[in-house]
Structure formats: C-alpha cells, structure tokens
Amino acid sequence: MPPIIQITNLTKKFGNIMAVDHLNLEVEDGEILGLLGPNGAGKTTTILMLVTVIRPTEGTATVGGYDIRKNPDKVRELIGVVFQEPKMLWVSTTWDIVNWHAKVCGLPNEERKRRVRQVLEDLDMWEHRRKNVHALSGGMRKRVELAKVLVQRPKIAIIDEPTAQVDVVGKHRIWNMICRLRDEGSTIILATNELYEADILSDRVAIMHKGKLLVCDTPKTLKDSIIGGDIVEIQLENDASTAIIGDLKNFKEVVNVLQIKPTLLRLYLNKVEEVVPKIMNMLLKKNVPVTSIHMSEPSLDDVFAHYTGLTIEEAQKVGV
Amino acid sequence: MLVAERDVRLFFQYKFLIIIRAIWFVSQIVLFGLIASRMINVQEVPDYFRYYVSGLSIMTLYSAAIFIGFDIYEEAEHGVFEYLLSLPVSRRQLVLGRSIGGGLRAFIYVGPLIAASLYVIGAVNPLNFLAALFSLFLFSFGVSGMSITIAVMIKSIDRFDILMGVLDALIVRLSTAMYPLNVVQTANPIYGGIANFNPVSYAADLFRWGTGLPDIITLDNPLLPLVGIIAFFAIFTFIGITIYDRRIEGGGWQ
Numbered sequence: 001m002p003p004i005i006q007i008t009n010l011t012k013k014f015g016n017i018m019a020v021d022h023l024n025l026e027v028e029d030g031e032i033l034g035l036l037g038p039n040g041a042g043k044t045t046t047i048l049m050l051v052t053v054i055r056p057t058e059g060t061a062t063v064g065g066y067d068i069r070k071n072p073d074k075v076r077e078l079i080g081v082v083f084q085e086p087k088m089l090w091v092s093t094t095w096d097i098v099n100w101h102a103k104v105c106g107l108p109n110e111e112r113k114r115r116v117r118q119v120l121e122d123l124d125m126w127e128h129r130r131k132n133v134h135a136l137s138g139g140m141r142k143r144v145e146l147a148k149v150l151v152q153r154p155k156i157a158i159i160d161e162p163t164a165q166v167d168v169v170g171k172h173r174i175w176n177m178i179c180r181l182r183d184e185g186s187t188i189i190l191a192t193n194e195l196y197e198a199d200i201l202s203d204r205v206a207i208m209h210k211g212k213l214l215v216c217d218t219p220k221t222l223k224d225s226i227i228g229g230d231i232v233e234i235q236l237e238n239d240a241s242t243a244i245i246g247d248l249k250n251f252k253e254v255v256n257v258l259q260i261k262p263t264l265l266r267l268y269l270n271k272v273e274e275v276v277p278k279i280m281n282m283l284l285k286k287n288v289p290v291t292s293i294h295m296s297e298p299s300l301d302d303v304f305a306h307y308t309g310l311t312i313e314e315a316q317k318v319g320v
Numbered sequence: 321m322l323v324a325e326r327d328v329r330l331f332f333q334y335k336f337l338i339i340i341r342a343i344w345f346v347s348q349i350v351l352f353g354l355i356a357s358r359m360i361n362v363q364e365v366p367d368y369f370r371y372y373v374s375g376l377s378i379m380t381l382y383s384a385a386i387f388i389g390f391d392i393y394e395e396a397e398h399g400v401f402e403y404l405l406s407l408p409v410s411r412r413q414l415v416l417g418r419s420i421g422g423g424l425r426a427f428i429y430v431g432p433l434i435a436a437s438l439y440v441i442g443a444v445n446p447l448n449f450l451a452a453l454f455s456l457f458l459f460s461f462g463v464s465g466m467s468i469t470i471a472v473m474i475k476s477i478d479r480f481d482i483l484m485g486v487l488d489a490l491i492v493r494l495s496t497a498m499y500p501l502n503v504v505q506t507a508n509p510i511y512g513g514i515a516n517f518n519p520v521s522y523a524a525d526l527f528r529w530g531t532g533l534p535d536i537i538t539l540d541n542p543l544l545p546l547v548g549i550i551a552f553f554a555i556f557t558f559i560g561i562t563i564y565d566r567r568i569e570g571g572g573w574q
Contacts (some may be wrong), residue, residue: 048402051405051406052405052406053402053405073408073410076406076407076409077408081406083399083402083403085399087398087399087400087402087403096329100322100325100326101407103322104322104407104408105407105408106408
C-alpha cells in the first residue's frame with residue numbers, strides 16, 4: 001500500500017533562514033506519526049506546507065495521491081488541522097467556531113449538530129459553548145481548536161502540540177480522543193515537543209532538528225538504536241567477584257559494566273527486556289543472590305541527544 | 321456562501337461599532353443635514369436636505385463595506401488567516417465569499433438606515449427602488465472587493481488605515497454623494513471629470529433615481545450608472561481574486 005503522505009525534498013526558506021531543509025518522509029495510512037523536535041525545528045512550517053497554507057521553496061509532497069503544489073484544493077479536502085496557537089477571533093463563541101468549521105467541511109445538518117455536541121461534551125466544553133473565546137482559558141481555547149478536527153474526522157489529521165497549556169487530566173482526555181480518531185480511520189501527524197506524548201501516542205516518531213529530519217522509526221527501535229542505552233542496576237547480597245563481572249560482560253547485549261559499590265553493579269546494555277531474564281538465570285545458576293534490580297530504558301530525549309548532542313530542553317533554550 | 325455567512329455573523333458581533341456608527345448616521349441627519357441644508361439654496365438642488373440624506377446613505381454603505389479590509393488584518397494578527405487558508409475551500413471561493421460577505425453585511429447594516437432615509441425622503445417608486453437596491457448590492461460587493469484587494473497588497477494596518485482615509489476623501493468627496501455634478505464641474509472641471517466616473521456617484525445617482533429624486537440626479541439615463549456599478553463590482557472582484565491568490569498563496573501575507 002503506498003504511503004498516504006510522501007514528502008520529497010520539501011524545503012522552505014524565509015530569507016536566509018532554512019526553516020525546512022530537504023525533508024524526505026513517508027506517512028503510512030492509519031498510523032500516528034509523531035513529529036518531534038524543539039521549537040524552531042521546522043515542524044510547524046512543514047505542517048503549513050502540507051496543508052497548502054504556505055508554498056514550498058523547493059521539493060513537494062503528495063497527500064492522498066495529490067501533489068500539494070498542483071492540487072492544493074484536493075489536498076485540503078483530505079486534511080484537518082489543529083494549529084499550535086488556537087486560530088479564532090475573540091468575539092466568536094465556542095459553538096460558532098466548531099459548528100461553522102463542521103459546516104465548511106460539509107457535514108449534513110443533523111449529523112453536524114450531533115457531532116458538535118458529542119465532541120464538546122467529550123472535551124468538557126459543552127457548558128462553555130455560548131462563551132466568547134476571550135472568556136476562555138488558554139487550555140480551553142486549545143480544546144476548542146482540537147474540537148474542530150474531532151468533529152471533522154478528516155482522512156488526515158495534523159495536530160500541532162495538542163496539549164500545550166492543557167492540565168494533566170485534560171491531556172489524558174485529549175490523548176484518548178486522538179487515539180479514538182485514529183481508530184475511526186484517520187491518519188494522524190502529531191507535532192510535539194513533549195517526549196512522553198510522542199512516545200505513548202506515536203506508532204513512529206520522526207525527529208526534526210534545524211529543519212532536517214534526523215531519524216524516523218518506532219519509539220522502541222529508536223531507543224534500541226542507542227548502543228548501551230538501557231541501564232540496569234543490580235544490587236547483590238554479597239560483593240561482586242571479578243568472575244561475575246566478566247560473565248556479565250560476556251553477554252553480547254551488554255556494552256559496559258560498572259561496579260558502583262562492592263555490591264552494586266550498573267550495566268549499560270541493549271534490549272533490556274530480552275537480556276535481563278538471561279542475566280538473572282545466569283546469576284541464579286552461579287548462586288549469586290540478588291537483593292534488588294532496577295531497570296531504565298532510554299527516553300526519546302536520549303535519542304534526540306544521541307543525534308544532536310543536546311537534550312530537547314537544551315535545544316529549546318539555545319533556540320536551535 | 322458559508323464564508324459570506326461567517327463574515328456577516330462576525331460583523332454583528334462588533335455591537336459597539338454598530339451602535340456608534342448608527343448614532344453617527346442619525347446625528348449627521350438631524351444635526352448636520354438639517355442645519356447645513358438651511359445654508360444651501362441653489363437652483364440645482366431645490367431641497368438639499370433630501371439630497372444630503374440620500375448621499376449620506378451611500379457614504380455609510382461605502383464605509384461599512386470598507387470594514388472587511390480591517391478584518392483581514394485582525395485575522396492575520398490572530399492567525400485566523402492560516403486557518404481559513406487550510407479549509408477545504410478554493411481560494412476563489414474564499415475571496416468571492418469574503419467579498420460577498422463584506423458587501424452583504426454592509427448592506428444589512430445600512431438597511432435600517434436606508435429605511436430611515438426613505439422615511440425622510442418621502443416618495444418611492446417600488447420598481448425603481450428595487451432596481452436601485454440591486455445596484456447598491458453590487459456597489460457594496462465592489463467596495464468590499466476593493467478593500468480586500470488593498471488589504472492583501474498592503475501589509476501594514478496603519479498604512480491601510482491612512483490609504484483608506486485618503487481614498488475616502490478622494491472617492492467620496494469627488495462624487496455626487498454630497499453635491500450635484502454641475503456644482504462640482506463649476507468648481508473645477510477636473511473634479512467634475514472624476515465625479516463623472518466614480519462608483520460612489522453612480523450609486524448615489526441610482527439611489528436617488530430609485531427613491532424618486534430624479535430632478536437632482538446627474539445622469540439622464542439610469543442605465544449608465546448601473547453599467548458603471550456592474551463594471552466596478554466585476555473588476556474589483558476579479559482583481560481581488562487574482563491578487564488574493566498571488567499574495568496569499570505561499571504565505572505572502574506573513
């Protein structure tokens with residue numbers, strides 16, 4: 001099955017600034033693709049080009065088989081966008097905004113009213129439907145912005161930082177609704193700089209930095225790609241012998257073993273979930289009692305740092 | 321039509337602006353119109369008060385239709401522009417919808433004021449008036465298209481504001497909205513030439529023709545101003561679509 005979005009050498013320059021630099025990426029039908037990167041990585045510019053709001057300087061993309069340069073009208077029929085900053089005039093009410101969006105997207109009268117009510121209730125915004133948006137908090141406005149796409153149920157939903165300014169309870173509600181949207185048949189591009197959000201929602205994650213795509217794969221594969229990225233700390237009952245340390249180093253997945261204390265070993269390894277049972281079996285056979293074991297796998301931040309030398313937080317601070 | 325509907329609904333959210341403009345309109349009639357008409361006693365205008373009230377309706381329609389240009393800046397500032405451009409609507413539909421919406425809302429807004437004018441002016445020939453009303457529709461859409469065209473060409477709202485002020489001074493003051501063509505021509509033949517080819521003059525003349533003030537219209541044949549208004553509407557709608565397409569597509573407004 002051909003990818004629903006095929007991005008080829010997509011480039012956008014603003015003066016001398018290369019906002020997006022020869023981006024090549026494919027998005028499969030029905031997946032959630034996380035577009036991860038710090039502010040200024042080029043995520044929003046990529047999105048604006050995909051939805052035909054701005055024109056690429058170079059390269060192109062096909063969306064649902066339509067070229068964004070040649071058939072922008074057809075492309076827009078397939079896409080719904082949740083913008084990073086809620087796009088609404090302050091005098092409008094929640095109901096007006098969502099209902100009008102549904103009308104423009106061609107929803108029949110009864111279905112439109114049903115869906116608007118359903119989505120606003122799900123987002124806990126029904127009681128605020130008659131309020132002007134200037135009376136809403138930042139998080140509520142973000143929910144109104146999201147409501148437009150949830151009502152639309154587009155073939156492709158592009159969601160730019162959906163949970164910025166949203167409280168923890170609201171975040172979980174929004175994540176569930178994004179997953180439901182995918183389950184109903186939408187392909188989703190989720191642009192975010194929140195690592196946890198990208199990790200738990202995305203089928204694949206594309207990491208962008210300085211307008212370039214660094215890497216794209218499943219979160220698990222990305223984490224596993226960091227050599228020795230998993231960390232296991234084993235607390236032994238007795239001091240660890242040199243022989244035991246040597247045996248641990250013999251596992252091909254183990255990259256390094258440090259003796260933190262006489263009874264505490266720290267192992268840097270890959271594929272933690274596969275190798276830890278083997279290690280435990282070995283220690284059991286050699287009659288080495290274990291008091292406790294603590295495992296941690298690398299985060300997407302570690303993946304980002306692996307490719308850029310900076311954490312996402314550091315990259316945001318230096319504005320690159 | 322949904323784009324037009326949105327613009328109409330949004331306009332009527334600005335209640336303060338609407339009330340202030342209505343107060344301005346009434347004040348112009350009951351203060352300026354009544355007082356100034358006592359000073360004017362020329363052969364060309366037997367009743368300047370009625371002449372002024374009909375012209376004022378056109379001037380108000382013009383300024384209300386211009387307002388859509390300010391909306392463009394407001395939307396650019398709040399990022400709504402990007403949202404509108406991402407919708408499953410072609411750019412042509414979008415600009416046409418906005419042009420119609422801008423004109424329609426101005427017309428709806430001026431409707432009660434026109435009714436007040438009719439009450440003041442008096443006699444009405446219903447058929448003539450309907451024809452005049454239709455041409456005012458087109459005039460309103462044309463002005464709205466002109467405002468959109470200028471707004472997307474000029475990125476600064478301050479410059480737009482100043483330019484619209486200058487345009488207002490030139491187009492409205494050099495028209496027959498406030499004084500008959502003969503008087504303008506006598507003052508300066510160049511002024512008269514401009515007033516003769518001015519959509520505001522056409523609209524004012526048609527409105528007076530429709531409301532039964534034929535003794536003070538500029539042109540003998542109402543078909544000429546009607547054709548002029550249709551041309552004005554067609555040109556600015558077409559230019560609006562073209563400029564909007566070129567300037568906006570590709571992020572030109574940023």
